[in-house]
Amino acid sequence: MALLEVSELSIQFGGVKAVQAVSFSIDAGMIYAVIGPNGAGKTTLFNLITGVYAPTAGSIRLDGQPVHGLTPDRLAQRGVARTFQNLQVCMNMLAIENVMVGAHLRLDRSLFKAALRWPALRRADAALRDEAAELMRFVGLAQYLTARADSMPYGALKRLEIARALAMRPRLLFLDEPAAGLNPKETQEVDALVRRIADAGVTVVLVEHDMKMVMNLSERILVLDYGKKLAEGNRDEIRRNPDVIAAYLGAHA
């Protein structure tokens, strides 16, 4: 059974049909990419699956369980993590604290124990700090272990979001344009990082404009255009699909 099954998913904002009857399914362990021209509805699709928007119609199933309409914090409980196209880093915190927040659901969140510096809670927090540092090294942020988030460059913040998402120990990780705004060297590093994440057993879904990265990484690709599914298949099928070529290069190409 597929890990994620999306069927006939639609959302409408006023008169705009941002996503229309899109269906696809993702097997556990794969790297799955969603591509399409600007405004095709990729991020909207992400926002639907991760609970930011509730769909107007259609269903989303995780492990066969319906999850459409659940809020993001509920989905987080079920192992769905994501990063954001427009950065959502907490600039009022240290970098490592941003990663530690990712482990929120695994921690003892008691207010009273916290205020009284409960020993078990302190020990768990110290262990978490080590784990967060390990994750920061894993994504290549070793030099920012003591940095404030607001002192870090853009490329590092993108990876910080990935480290935070990994701290959730997700089963399904959505990466919304992880390479956007990065230079070729940084893009290559993110490329390798996504590969390592998938090798660690996390199912990765990515929205990305960098075709080299998409073609290099993804086992399956979904192409959206004007909110509709244009094509789905492996990279060779997508590369040869005339509709996809037309959408990307214009109908006359």
Add this chain to the structure above:
Amino acid sequence: MTTSRYLPLGALAAGLLVLPWLLPNSFYLDLAIRMAINAIIVLGLNLLIGFAGQISLGHAGFLGLGAYASAVLPTHFGWPPLAAMLAGMALTGVLAALVARPIFRLKGHYLAMATLGLGIILNIVVRNEAQWTGGPDGMPVLPFEVAGLTLSRDWHWWWLVSALLLLSVWMAQNLMDSPFGRALRALHGSEVASRGVGVDVAGYKVAIFVLSAMFASLMGSITAHYVGFVTPNVADFFHSIELVTMVVIGGMASVYGSLLGAVLLTALPQLLATFEGWETVVFGAILMLCMIFLPKGLAPTLAARFGKGGQ
């Protein structure tokens, strides 16, 4: 962080310990006690405003609720002061929790307006229920008495308030460096991201609002017993603004900034008394200059200047 945080706390304890011997007369001890009381209130408010990023312009209302619980319940109903104090906190907690859910659907200006309205309503209640509260004239408060011991001398109050202040600083620091506190700071930084990692954003906002309100109520009770008299002014809008100003001037999301803001703004009207009638104008000018030149507040600006950790 673990070792360095006990150094300032120890320094604060030492300061509180020797301060009464350095003060020339009881006028200054009274001022010091009021500073310490304000410091605790402002610390509680800073958890809400500075750390969690939510505004409350009605906090004096909660202060008033505590103060009047401690005035009315022992005087009219013969309650022991401690029970009245706890009842005030409980009542404040319930009220804050009831209004918090709808209020925290609002953001920014709207949240400020809603909390402002709440504060004004509480103030009107104590002004109008004259048969219980003495109305605009206020009412006397019985001395604080627990287990046969009465807190009467300024000394007693100083030690009580000092102990509470140290405890508050310690607990506030513990809280903000815990999973609970990180979730609060995270929702300040990005609500979208916090939700994405599983933080129940609305629940946390309500929790910190209730905590902060109950804290204000407790300190309202203590102020009432210390002063021995309570008037509706304790719950009025200007007092709420004054408390928010202390947070902002001292430094948002800074524990020691809260203390600094409270101390300075409690002292300032005394220092400006020589301006006779113009002191409010000078007060306003100083606040404006602070905001223009120290927009992050005193403590964080100074900490950045001298290269130390801000909290």
